Amino acid sequence: MLKLNRILPAVLLAAAGTALAYNPGTYRAEYPGQNGMVPVTVTFSKNKIEKIEIGENKETIGIGQTAVKKLPGRIRQYQSLGVDRVSGATVSSVAILQAVANCVEQAGGDVSSMLKPVRARQVHTRKTLSSDLVVIGGGAAGMIAAINASQQGLKVILLEKQEFLGGASSICGGVVDTEGSAAQRALGEKTDTPTKFAFDLMANGQQKNDLPGLTFYAENLGKSIDWVVSQGVQLDMKKGFAFRAEHKTPRVIPLLGGCPRYAQTLREILGKSRTRVMLSTRATDLITRNGAVTGVKAKSSDGAAYTIHSKAVLLATGGYGYNKEMLQGDLKSALYYGPVSSTGDGHKMAEKVGAAMQLMEYGKIYPQGIESSPGIAKSTLQGNNAAYDNSGILVDLKGRRVVNEKGTGHAILSVLLKQPKHTLFLVMDQPSFEAFRSVSANNGISQTEIDQWLKNNGSQAPIFIRGETLKEAADRAGIDSKSLSETVSRYNAFVKNGKDEDFQRSARFMKKTVSEKGPYYIVEQKPRFATTMGGVVLDTSLHVLDKSGKPIPHLYAAGEVGNSVHGTDSAPGANVGWGITSGKSVSDVIVKEIRR
């Protein structure tokens, strides 16, 4: 089988022949996607792919499933494997293309002749539309704002540059803050207040939070949660409160079915609303007159250009984590694991019309990243915990432990950010590594990937090293092996005494000593982030403010582009809560201000 997911980028540019000839028949193949194997059945006539069926699979609803839905048609339309993948659903797209390519090979076709990039025919029409409200961005905040505003009678256009809706909401942490909601009260917590909630977020955000925006958030959170629940979003009331140290009052509740279901519910509600959803259509500029925003310019992927006049424009464009040029501070060197659509479009459009920006150097950074592709992270959080339940330890380049491996993310991160190249190393014996690998497989890192990385053995990112001896592994990783050996002995002594004298790792997580027998494994640990905190400056109605602190007329913000409400970091459940609250309540403000 061709390694399509690796070679495509290079091969795509190669000239390709056009002769298509197949042994007619039906062939089957499968390829690993995001969440397991993607099986494909392709029927060939003598010179044509006649039919592509994708079998049962677990690709993510709304994202990978967009590829499942769209790619077969595209491949047949162009009789090509060089069709556009669904951006943001690359893994699913590649799985389908790989499986189809395999069927082509089975049918005796010439895959290499089919890789030339093809694009949909471009139109060059110019269209003018008008609306009450243009929502830019179809993540949770944007979908919610569109649903609410259109339900209240506004004429709403929602622009989404991707082929699917959902934005970052599909990959959220799966819990939401509910201060002041009926759900929170139903679970028995009746003492929570906006002020308590705001206080916890300020403590977590180093008191750099956008205070007017945070106040709007705290004051409107409860009723916004009630509203999305009334619309059909379900909380997992059986699981009840998820306790998180950042919240001093119980208010974090899991989303039933997690984020994929949450995002899908919003897509379905939006679909039933009267919102005009324009997918694959990217907003490029805000239109202004005398300093007031009067509309949006947008471009569709088929080349059509739109001028949309509107009474109000809501930026719900997400973050900027996937735009290297916009990253500052520790974000510059951290790996990214968020959606590819987070390119700061809204930040840039807002700045162009004079908006003030803040906290651009901050993101929600975690310490357990591996560089799965250049600049991009996958998280080993769950794998690490499995390793620590055995005898995994975390060391620096000098082979020393530097932190309690089971400490808070904040604590580990602050040590990590002081390391050369912001890298620490997870050191494991065979049992620890087996636990790490097996848990990782259920958490976004396949065993196939890990095997491939181990084969590279540290020659390229991500660094996954195997050595028959500790010295061999350490040498390969560039870690001081003598010191590492002493560290392991010292750690093993701590395990035997039930007391970590260096970093107070709890005895609960020190049940096994590091084996004296090889092999040993070393895995890199780097900072990773998905969510950015920088954004526009808000007033207490979520108007976007200019540099003198005055609202830019008719311009509003919701979701991650207004993430400075969190300060330097966001608390658990607070991003989902903010998406809901800002989306719902800013659209209430817009309805009221348009009607005034």
Added chain:
Amino acid sequence: MLKLNRILPAVLLAAAGTALAYNPGTYRAEYPGQNGMVPVTVTFSKNKIEKIEIGENKETIGIGQTAVKKLPGRIRQYQSLGVDRVSGATVSSVAILQAVANCVEQAGGDVSSMLKPVRARQVHTRKTLSSDLVVIGGGAAGMIAAINASQQGLKVILLEKQEFLGGASSICGGVVDTEGSAAQRALGEKTDTPTKFAFDLMANGQQKNDLPGLTFYAENLGKSIDWVVSQGVQLDMKKGFAFRAEHKTPRVIPLLGGCPRYAQTLREILGKSRTRVMLSTRATDLITRNGAVTGVKAKSSDGAAYTIHSKAVLLATGGYGYNKEMLQGDLKSALYYGPVSSTGDGHKMAEKVGAAMQLMEYGKIYPQGIESSPGIAKSTLQGNNAAYDNSGILVDLKGRRVVNEKGTGHAILSVLLKQPKHTLFLVMDQPSFEAFRSVSANNGISQTEIDQWLKNNGSQAPIFIRGETLKEAADRAGIDSKSLSETVSRYNAFVKNGKDEDFQRSARFMKKTVSEKGPYYIVEQKPRFATTMGGVVLDTSLHVLDKSGKPIPHLYAAGEVGNSVHGTDSAPGANVGWGITSGKSVSDVIVKEIRR
């Protein structure tokens, strides 16, 4: 000399003769006022007081000085000592009356015949006025709002029920918070933000703060400070930042000349503004139409009734500490030391028109009160510190120490509030008591008062006891004397070892042992408060909200009636800062909303 300040209330109702006969001439007398002796020179003809002159004195500008200015004329007008005292300046008024009474006696007059209460002739006119803005209450917040609104062209009427302006601002703590001001930056602090300020106030207020109101406060504090400074209020920039643990960022700056000068500056600026100030005129009701406030009903002390139509009404009516019926929780049993004008007028008027109220059970309670008259406190804070610099200790009824005497006010208070009758006892030997008495004299408690209280020897409040032996003093106070004796021995042992093993009183404040020689003194210690925290519910523009959370149209609040911004307690400098910010910025909101 008659003890006029004690006997007046009883005698006032007695029938009095009318025969006035004096030995003509000029007589002099003096009597202790608020801040020292008040000397009076009275010239009598055969049957008339012809002239009253008050000599050099230190009575408080704007308060006691109102009595100095008004009482001589009143006494002459009615040839009586039964004239109205200046409410809120009782001590100064009584000093003048006592000194004049003394002169009457010297001139052979009959004081008792002159004590019958007289009142100004009552008129029964009804007047209708109209304005853009009625400000109810002439404390700092009210004065500032009136100044700012009238400077911006609004027609402003300010109603003040007292004979003088100033409210609680004349007795403030003497420092002000300055987050975001030019003054703060000039002193080198440039990292402060509204969020940091709000966070500190929330930490101090147990996160019960009114979040929208607090946000308005934090966002507008800096520019409001700049504005009052531009108007002439002076900060003591030479002294620079006063460090207070409640504020994590330097932002507390002393007022130059303290509160009396601050209040007087505001009176002077107000005097130059076009505001119509109506003194001795009490607002009685808000006028509403269809739920919106359209004006105020008021009554003057001369009996005139006013109906004032207005586009906006600002409640700047202060607190409710002097209204027993409104006190809840720990406030019920705490002694009061604030202005007599704080009777919750604004709270009651707001409630009548449907306003929601909050935090009514909270006040800024301190632990060092003595009951100088029924329900009323004076503070021994400075005297206590002088005693603790010697060998004073604080004990409970069982004669045991219960707290670090030099701990924070919060810590001592929380112990105090657990005591029976909320009382602790300061136990002093002779040197400690002498230090206590001499320092108290400069801090609002005269040596004359203390001598009188010691004569009462615990038979009535305040409890000031002297005993030749510790046992005698303890028995008199109802304290377990055996236990107290053991406590003193134990404390003396701690002093000798330089270590308080019970409550960690710092060795710095344990330099002297309690003398083995009598006499000993015991002084009560009770909770006291001046400032109440309960009030109306605010939005982020300081509109007063009804019980459903909607603004009551045209009704705004500033100052202590909106004190819930502080939560359960106010941080140092935060009340003065709130008065300034709410007064200045709410009037900006009002100007804008009236012009819209």
